[in-house]
Amino acid sequence: MPRDVRPTPATPLPAAAPSPAPGPARLPVALLGAGQIGRMHAARMQRHADVVLAGVADPSPAARDWAGALGVPWAADAGELLDRVRPRAALVATPNQLHCPVALACIERGIVPLVEKPIADTVEAAARIAAAARTAGVPVLVGHQRRHNAMVQRARRLIAEGAIGRPVAVSLLAAWLKPDAYFDVAWRREKGGGPVLINAIHDIDLLRHLVGEVVSVQAVACSARRGFEVEDTAAAVLRLAGDALATLLVTDSAVSPWNYDLASGESELYARQAVDALFIAGSAGALALPQGNLWRYRGEGGAARHWHGELTQECTPVHHRDPYAEQLRHLRAVAEGRELPLCSAEDGLATLRATLAVLEAAAGGRPVVIGAAAEVHNPAS
Ligand SMILES: NC(=O)c1ccc[n+]([C@@H]2O[C@H](COP(=O)([O-])OP(=O)(O)OC[C@H]3O[C@@H](n4cnc5c(N)ncnc54)[C@H](O)[C@@H]3O)[C@@H](O)[C@H]2O)c1
Incomplete structure (x- = not known):
């Protein structure tokens, strides 16, 4: 086994790298659940070369004000935002117990969801997501970054x-x-x-x-x-x-x-x-x-x-x-059919x-x- 010793680069590598997306336009991604991790994802989206924050769904007044400050569309309900904004992909960062209904709302609209871990709170709910994804032919990614x-x-x-x-x-x-x-x-x-x-x-x-x-x-x-x-x-x-x-x-x-x-x-x-x-x-x-x-x-x-x-x-x-930024690059590549989910x-x-x-x-x-x-x-x- 050869030793895999590589030099430290003189300048930092870009946060998200290997296969650059084909076009300059960034993939619109909706954020569904704007709590602790949702906002961290949003911060990365704002400086990412591959994705752009298309809107926020979260019933809390704090999330409504935050979306307003960012200047992006907001709705209390995930389905309502998805119908209004029609993003290509969505990041599901609600409490665990809501992953299933929110992921299903994406899948039935043909929108590729990156569902934060755990994929759902029960095996039955997770199996429902997997079955719906298979039937609809919509890939699902799970956020095991x-x-x-x-x-x-x-x-x-x-x-x-x-x-x-x-x-x-x-x-x-x-x-x-x-x-x-x-x-x-x-x-x-x-x-x-x-x-x-x-x-x-x-x-x-x-x-x-x-x-x-x-x-x-x-x-x-x-x-x-x-x-x-x-x-x-x-x-x-x-x-x-x-x-x-x-x-x-x-x-x-x-x-x-x-x-x-x-x-x-x-x-x-x-x-x-x-x-x-x-x-x-x-x-x-x-x-x-x-x-x-x-x-x-x-x-x-x-x-x-x-x-x-x-x-x-x-x-x-x-x-x-940065694995979170790399995960966003991967989300775009999966939504565009260039890669298969690393965590399906x-x-x-x-x-x-x-x-x-x-x-x-x-x-x-x-x-x-x-x-x-x-x-x-x-x-x-
Ligand atoms: N991958 C990671 O490293 C990582 C880290 C932290 C959390 N997580 C996961 O992310 C998810 C969110 O965790 P958190 O710590 O950000 O929780 P949080 O409680 O801080 O945020 C959840 C947000 O979802 C909103 N929400 C509630 N109902 C909603 C609905 N119907 N539609 C849309 N939004 C709704 C809440 O108002 C809240 O703002 C959890 O599943 C958690 O396990 C992953």
Whole structure:
């Protein structure tokens, strides 16, 4: 395996790069749900070469005033805005429980939705989105933006090329201290709004994307720190296809740098920490993300290739690319039929199924077998 060491560029690369869109016009994209993440997407759209913010749907007076200040059309209702503005694509950033009706409103109008994760709050609702998309022939993208991170793409390539051999054991850490004000929004305290479904779903999607399908789950959840209906802390053991085992720890109630958000530098909301949060140990090597370091026994000078030998650590910085901006470039390319979704509705559904299995296993106190239903073909892989 050659070392993939590339020089740091003298000037930053454009936020969204590789295949430039054919025409100069930017793709009109409606924002459906203008809360915390919706506004972050809008800020990127405003400086993006491929997309333009076509309008905002959100019933809150604050969103109406914000859209007015931006000078873009506003409606309280998603369907009303879509009928008025007729965008080519839409970004669905409503509370989880509304992803399904809002995504369906897009699909029935032939508008390509990028649905924030989770694709929906239940497997049934996610399956409805996937079925409607198939019937209408409208591609759906799911906002697992980590798949657009250059370091994640490198890790996927390395694993596929056999750099770590066969994955054996994986550990995922997702621990932070969220501010109390974050929970002033009711849906984040209620069923479907806890850190497993809001946050750990990203880690489970990475696990599926990099290592393999989740086939069974055991878990324990706890809500003792915040006392809400939803968990604040959970621990899970996941069995993957190919017999790798993974552990997952998630909490929104403890001080910790060990989570992908703080460690990846993907979002300006977080002060970056130079740590890892995802550890993959294989039969021939080990990889940790998001820093991307790779460990292997080289056996140089006849040294042992096991725990008594010398373990080599390779560090390979990659060109920085904002995954959220790259996701918007990809949205345009999918809407124009030039690319297939990197995370399709079926893929989002399989990630949701595995994530909900964590909550189900914790609630039932026994393992949940996911089985063949989770086998997913990712059209873009
Ligand atoms: N990919 C990521 O990194 C990431 C990060 C944060 C949140 N999210 C996801 O994005 C979604 C939104 O999260 P948030 O933190 O921005 O929530 P939020 O509560 O801050 O914002 C949700 C917005 O949707 C609006 N809304 C409610 N009903 C609506 C309707 N019928 N039509 C249109 N808008 C409606 C609300 O008024 C609010 O402004 C969630 O699904 C969440 O899981 C993804």
